[in-house]
Amino acid sequence: xxxxxxxxxxxxxGGFEEVAQREHAxxxxxxxxxxxxxxxxxxxxxxxxxxxxxxxxxxAAPLWAHNVAHTDAYQNHLTDTLxxxxxxxxxxxxxxxxxxxxxxxxxxxxxxxxxxxxxxxxVRLLYxxxxxxxxxxxxxxxxxxxxxxxxxxxxxxxxxxxxxxxRVMDVMWAFPVVILGVALGTALNLGGLKIGPINVQAGSxxxxxxxxxxxxxxxxxxxxxxxxxxxxxxxxVDAARAQGAGSLRIMFTEILPNLASTIIVFLPLxxxxxxxxxxxxxxxxxxxxxxxxxxxxxxxxGISRITSAPHLTIVPGLMLVLTVLSLNIFGDGVRDAFxxxxxxxxxx
Amino acid sequence: xxxxxxxxxxxxxxxxxAISVLxxxxxxxxxxxxxxLRLAGRSQNPQVVETVRHQWGFDKPVYVQYAxxxxxxxxxxxISYTTQTNVLKEIRHDITRxxxxxxxxxxxxxxFAMGLGLFTALRAGRFSDRFLTxxxxxxxxxxxxxxxxxxxxxxxxxANIFPNGGYVPLDQNPAQWAYHLILPWFALSVLxxxxxxxxxxxxxxxxxxxxxxxxxxxxxxxxxxxxxRHVLRxxxxxxxxxxxxxxxxxxxxxxxxxxSVFDIGGVGSYAADSIQALDVPPVMALTMFIxxxxxxxxxxxxxxxxxxxxxxxxx
Numbered sequence: 001x002x003x004x005x006x007x008x009x010x011x012x013x014g015g016f017e018e019v020a021q022r023e024h025a026x027x028x029x030x031x032x033x034x035x036x037x038x039x040x041x042x043x044x045x046x047x048x049x050x051x052x053x054x055x056x057x058x059x060a061a062p063l064w065a066h067n068v069a070h071t072d073a074y075q076n077h078l079t080d081t082l083x084x085x086x087x088x089x090x091x092x093x094x095x096x097x098x099x100x101x102x103x104x105x106x107x108x109x110x111x112x113x114x115x116x117x118x119x120x121x122x123v124r125l126l127y128x129x130x131x132x133x134x135x136x137x138x139x140x141x142x143x144x145x146x147x148x149x150x151x152x153x154x155x156x157x158x159x160x161x162x163x164x165x166x167r168v169m170d171v172m173w174a175f176p177v178v179i180l181g182v183a184l185g186t187a188l189n190l191g192g193l194k195i196g197p198i199n200v201q202a203g204s205x206x207x208x209x210x211x212x213x214x215x216x217x218x219x220x221x222x223x224x225x226x227x228x229x230x231x232x233x234x235x236x237v238d239a240a241r242a243q244g245a246g247s248l249r250i251m252f253t254e255i256l257p258n259l260a261s262t263i264i265v266f267l268p269l270x271x272x273x274x275x276x277x278x279x280x281x282x283x284x285x286x287x288x289x290x291x292x293x294x295x296x297x298x299x300x301x302g303i304s305r306i307t308s309a310p311h312l313t314i315v316p317g318l319m320l321v322l323t324v325l326s327l328n329i330f331g332d333g334v335r336d337a338f339x340x341x342x343x344x345x346x347x348x
Numbered sequence: 349x350x351x352x353x354x355x356x357x358x359x360x361x362x363x364x365x366a367i368s369v370l371x372x373x374x375x376x377x378x379x380x381x382x383x384x385l386r387l388a389g390r391s392q393n394p395q396v397v398e399t400v401r402h403q404w405g406f407d408k409p410v411y412v413q414y415a416x417x418x419x420x421x422x423x424x425x426x427i428s429y430t431t432q433t434n435v436l437k438e439i440r441h442d443i444t445r446x447x448x449x450x451x452x453x454x455x456x457x458x459x460f461a462m463g464l465g466l467f468t469a470l471r472a473g474r475f476s477d478r479f480l481t482x483x484x485x486x487x488x489x490x491x492x493x494x495x496x497x498x499x500x501x502x503x504x505x506x507a508n509i510f511p512n513g514g515y516v517p518l519d520q521n522p523a524q525w526a527y528h529l530i531l532p533w534f535a536l537s538v539l540x541x542x543x544x545x546x547x548x549x550x551x552x553x554x555x556x557x558x559x560x561x562x563x564x565x566x567x568x569x570x571x572x573x574x575x576x577r578h579v580l581r582x583x584x585x586x587x588x589x590x591x592x593x594x595x596x597x598x599x600x601x602x603x604x605x606x607x608s609v610f611d612i613g614g615v616g617s618y619a620a621d622s623i624q625a626l627d628v629p630p631v632m633a634l635t636m637f638i639x640x641x642x643x644x645x646x647x648x649x650x651x652x653x654x655x656x657x658x659x660x661x662x663x
Contacts, residue, residue, distance in 0.1 A: 167366070171363060171366040171367055171370055172370075174367055174639045174643045175367075175370075175600065175635070175639045176597040176599070176600030176601045176638065176642065178600060178601035178604065178605075179600035179604070179619075179638050179639070180635070182604075182619075182631065182635075183375070183631060183632070183635040186623055186628060186631045187378065187379045187386070187628070188379050189626065190379065190381070190386045190626055191379040191381030191382075191385075191386055192381065193378065193380055195378075199380075272489070276491060279491050279494075280491060280601075280605060284604065284605065284620055284624070285623050285626070299491070299493065299494055302497075303493070303609065306497055306501045307501065307505055310498075310501055313497055317490075317494035317498070320491065320494070321489050321491075324489035325485060325489040328485050329482070329485055
């Protein structure tokens, strides 16, 4: 997956500054201007709305599971039967083919059909949404925090600190993200992780979160470092230093607020990429471990049965594409509004 | 030029060394538990684990372990304890298939992206531009393996227009070779068509207002010639180096999942199978070789750039 700095701002953007100037609207800060620009971008807002709906749907998973489907994400219904137009149908036929979408014919049970183990796809999809979104959002937050930390230290102190961080970033950069994620996932899923007080069991959901959070750090830390390098030469930093502020204070109260717009531009794209990478890792077997559902995991299950039950592949994939697309389009709008020249480039 | 090459290659050697250390750390130091147990694979008898421990030096200090591991990876004696096969032999056997997939896809995405980028730039702001720009974003948002699985099911299995996966060697039957690879090439390209067409579109919009383009028009060149020889050519310069990097990177990313979906049986399929089985020796070797390949390829691209553009040599 990749997202880059491309779009030339459309005809609608760029007008607010002129309006503000013409109306002598004193004191309209860059934040307000950016928010105004974002608010005018209806497409971006519509896709933000879609993403919010998807999150709400994921949060409502137990409601559907308890009140409509009357099952959970793990329960097998291999021997259950359904009434379909007067005749009885097995949830999983004797040749192993699961039933397709039932919509409301079975009272909401097997709304989107069953998988090879007789589990309710709709319920798994909703719980999978929780896992995929949880991993995507927390990994993106971890990436941002680590990247800001590394970028601040490297850019502010320069010299040896910068050399060490930058060389480590260079080496990480040499690994394509999927293979680095896969290597870490394979190694950690066999033994778990134990560094000091951190103790993660093999197969835990924390493993993909930590891996994905870690793998993308160079992609965000590099541009932030570059920005810090130029910010530290600005007058307001000299002023703070003249007032006697120490390095920590300058980094966190003077420079950090100036990085906010960059971080805001990165965040939606980072979440989108993290969700995609989770799918890649789970598809390959190095991410979320079965039977826990995640979208990538479900697609992986589905592909082995695609000829007899294509809905097992299509449904989770569509959810994934909708989620990532909504974040990508919203992220594009955020970039146009906050920092059209931001260089964002991430890949799966 | 000579000095630049030497400097670049020395830098490369350090990065290669660092990669080998990081790979070693990922598999043998960072995870919890006994590395010998991990390498021997799931459900191995204690005797094999003991042999692995001794052969890899896990009862010795870390630097001995590192040296022994590197020795095994590079002298060709690395074997998978799960399948009892030689890892290097497997990789060497499969590598042509992976390159056939990656090179074809790289050419395909560049050609499509050039067409799409030029088209959308010339119609910037119109409906067709916006529609194609959103379509490019859809392509960027799709996991390669999902798209590949659907293509192979609908066009291969159901409609029977394309073969349903598999690979035919080029020297056996070139037509069948290409026929079998069209869908995988396309599936792998879609993401990059999205990325590159957007990138090219903005580059072209920047270039099209340059003075030399106006001059070219003023001296009476045909519009087609202006667009291809002056605008497109100059917009491509920053994209080409990216192309080299992405070509190297897909071998460690998109190609793995594409191969496993289309059953191509290259290095990517080997990687995917090994990961599913949590078979550590092949995953370790592949991780290292792929990173090596990326670094090596980047160095080649850099040197070619320095040769084309002398300003880079002095940086």
